[in-house]
Amino acid sequence: MSLPTRVVKRLLSTSAITRNTIQTRPAPSKNHLAVTPPVSSLPKGYLVGATHCGIKKSTASPPKLDLGFIVSTSPYPTSAAASFTKNAFRAAPVLVSDEVLRKRGGYARGVVVNSGCANAVTGSQGMEDAWNMVQEGGKVVGEFTESSNQTQANPDVLVMSTGVIGVNLPISKIVDGIRSFISRKPSPLSDTPSSWIDLAHSFMTTDTFPKLRTRTFEIRGKEYRIAGVDKGAGMIHPDMGPASTSFTSSPGRQLHATLLGCIVTDAPVAPRSLQSALDYAVDRSFNSISVDGDMSTNDTVILLANGAAHNEKTAPAPIDQQVDVDAYTIFRDELTSFAQDLAQLVVRDGEGATKFVQVTVKGAPTYASAHAIASKISTSALVKTALYGEDANWGRILAATGSVPLSSPSNSTSSTQVSIDPSKVSVTFVPCSTLPNQAPLSVLVNGEPQPFSEDRAKEILQEEDFEVVVNLGLGGSKGEEARFWTCDLSYEYVRINGDYRS
Incomplete structure (x- = not known):
C-alpha cells in the first residue's frame, strides 16, 4: 500500500471523520469539457501539431503526446507577448523565452512546448537545453515561413516546459522530436481541428482532458478569430507578470501549475498594445484562479497576433491603444473574457476536485x-x-x-489606513x-x-x-x-x- 493511500485511509478512520457524514466521492467526469472546434473558428495563418518524443513513459497505442509546436505562417509580422511566473526559481524555459522576447522586441513566430519534464532548477545544463529547443525550433519556423527575419543567432521561437522539477530534459529525444516536424511526411503540423486537439494533448500532465477553446469576434466590422490551449490541474496559484522587455507597459503592481497557456489570434496588434492587453487579461483570469495555493516555477502564458485575417499585399495597420483606444479596448475585453474561459477550465480540472x-x-x-x-x-x-x-x-x-x-485608493488624500x-x-x-x-x-x-x-x-x-x-x-x-x-x-x-x- 502506497504512502498516500495509507494517509487517506487513516484520515477516513479518525473519529472526527467517522462522526460526520462526509464520504469520499470521485471527481465528476470532465470529458464533456473537451471540445472539437469548428474550422470556421480557427485563426488563420497558424500551423500546429504534436508528437511523442519519449519524455512521457507510455505503453499506450498511440503513445501519449509530449511535444507540441505552433508556427505563425502569416506574411505579416507576428507580435508576441508573454506573462511569466514571479517564482524566485524561474525555470530555464521561462528565462530563455523572456530573453527571446527582449531580443526580438516583441515579435515571435513559433512556440515549442514539452510536457513530462519542467526543466526547472536544472542549472547551466537546463539553460543550454532550453536554448537548444529555441535553435531547433527556429529551423522548423524557417521551413514553414518565408517572411521570417530570424537568424540562427536570433531565432524567433519561445519555449515552455511542464512536469517534474529538478530533472534534466532528455534533450536528444526532444531535438529529434522537433526535427520530426520537418522530416515526417506528411508533417504533424497542420491547420485542422484534429491538429489543435493533438496540440492540447501535448500540454497535459495530470490533466484529465485537453483544454482547447476558440472564438470569433469583430472590431470595426472585421471578423477575427482567437484560439487558446492551456494546461494545469495541480500546483495552481499563478502569480505572473509581463516579460522584462523594454517595450512593455508599466503594470503598476506585479501580477500574479504548472499553468501553461498559449493564445493566438489572426488580428493585427502592435507589440506594446498586445502586452498591455495580456497584462490586463491575465490579472483577471489566470491570476485569479487557485487549485492548491502553490505557485509553479514554470507558469507561462504566451499570446501571438499575426494579422492573417487580412489579405492585403501590405501589412494591415495594427491595433494600437495609442492610436485607436476604442479598437484596443474591444480587443482587450474580448481577450479577457476568452482568457477567463481558459483559466476556468484549469480549476474545473483541479486534482481531485468535485466543486x-x-x-x-x-x-x-x-x-x-x-x-x-x-x-x-x-x-x-x-x-x-x-x-x-x-x-x-x-x-x-x-x-x-x-x-x-x-x-487605500491611489487618489485618496486621507492618511488614515x-x-x-x-x-x-x-x-x-x-x-x-x-x-x-x-x-x-x-x-x-x-x-x-x-x-x-x-x-x-x-x-x-x-x-x-x-x-x-x-x-x-x-x-x-x-x-x-x-x-x-x-x-x-x-x-x-x-x-x-x-x-x-x-
Whole structure:
C-alpha cells in the first residue's frame, strides 16, 4: 500500500471523520469539457501539431503526446507577448523565452512546448537545453515561413516546459522530436481541428482532458478569430507578470501549475498594445484562479497576433491603444473574457476536485483589496475542505476575509489606513443557474448572523457549481469588485500528489 493511500485511509478512520457524514466521492467526469472546434473558428495563418518524443513513459497505442509546436505562417509580422511566473526559481524555459522576447522586441513566430519534464532548477545544463529547443525550433519556423527575419543567432521561437522539477530534459529525444516536424511526411503540423486537439494533448500532465477553446469576434466590422490551449490541474496559484522587455507597459503592481497557456489570434496588434492587453487579461483570469495555493516555477502564458485575417499585399495597420483606444479596448475585453474561459477550465480540472466555486468580493476600497481577499478565501484549506464537505461554514470565510489588510485608493488624500468594518460585511451563497430555486442564501448581513435552513445550504453546496459572495460594504457606489475561481480540497488530491513521482 502506497504512502498516500495509507494517509487517506487513516484520515477516513479518525473519529472526527467517522462522526460526520462526509464520504469520499470521485471527481465528476470532465470529458464533456473537451471540445472539437469548428474550422470556421480557427485563426488563420497558424500551423500546429504534436508528437511523442519519449519524455512521457507510455505503453499506450498511440503513445501519449509530449511535444507540441505552433508556427505563425502569416506574411505579416507576428507580435508576441508573454506573462511569466514571479517564482524566485524561474525555470530555464521561462528565462530563455523572456530573453527571446527582449531580443526580438516583441515579435515571435513559433512556440515549442514539452510536457513530462519542467526543466526547472536544472542549472547551466537546463539553460543550454532550453536554448537548444529555441535553435531547433527556429529551423522548423524557417521551413514553414518565408517572411521570417530570424537568424540562427536570433531565432524567433519561445519555449515552455511542464512536469517534474529538478530533472534534466532528455534533450536528444526532444531535438529529434522537433526535427520530426520537418522530416515526417506528411508533417504533424497542420491547420485542422484534429491538429489543435493533438496540440492540447501535448500540454497535459495530470490533466484529465485537453483544454482547447476558440472564438470569433469583430472590431470595426472585421471578423477575427482567437484560439487558446492551456494546461494545469495541480500546483495552481499563478502569480505572473509581463516579460522584462523594454517595450512593455508599466503594470503598476506585479501580477500574479504548472499553468501553461498559449493564445493566438489572426488580428493585427502592435507589440506594446498586445502586452498591455495580456497584462490586463491575465490579472483577471489566470491570476485569479487557485487549485492548491502553490505557485509553479514554470507558469507561462504566451499570446501571438499575426494579422492573417487580412489579405492585403501590405501589412494591415495594427491595433494600437495609442492610436485607436476604442479598437484596443474591444480587443482587450474580448481577450479577457476568452482568457477567463481558459483559466476556468484549469480549476474545473483541479486534482481531485468535485466543486467549481466562484468567489466574488464586492464593496472594497480598491480592486487590489478585493482581489487579495478573494485570493485568500480561495486558498484557505479550511474553506476548501468545507466546500468538499458541502458545509456552509461561513465563519471560515469570514476569518479568511479578516486576515487581509486593505489598500487605500491611489487618489485618496486621507492618511488614515482603510480597514474592514465588521458591521458592514455580508456573506451570501448563490446557487448555480440549474437549480429550480434561484434565491441566494444570506448567512451574514451587515455583520449580523442570519438564521438559515441547513437543508437549503446543502441544496446549494451539493451542486458542482456555485458562488460565494462577500460584500465588505465599503466604497459606497464606487466600491470595487474582484472575482476568483477555486475548487474544493479532497482526499483524492492527497493521493494524486503523494503518488506524483512514483
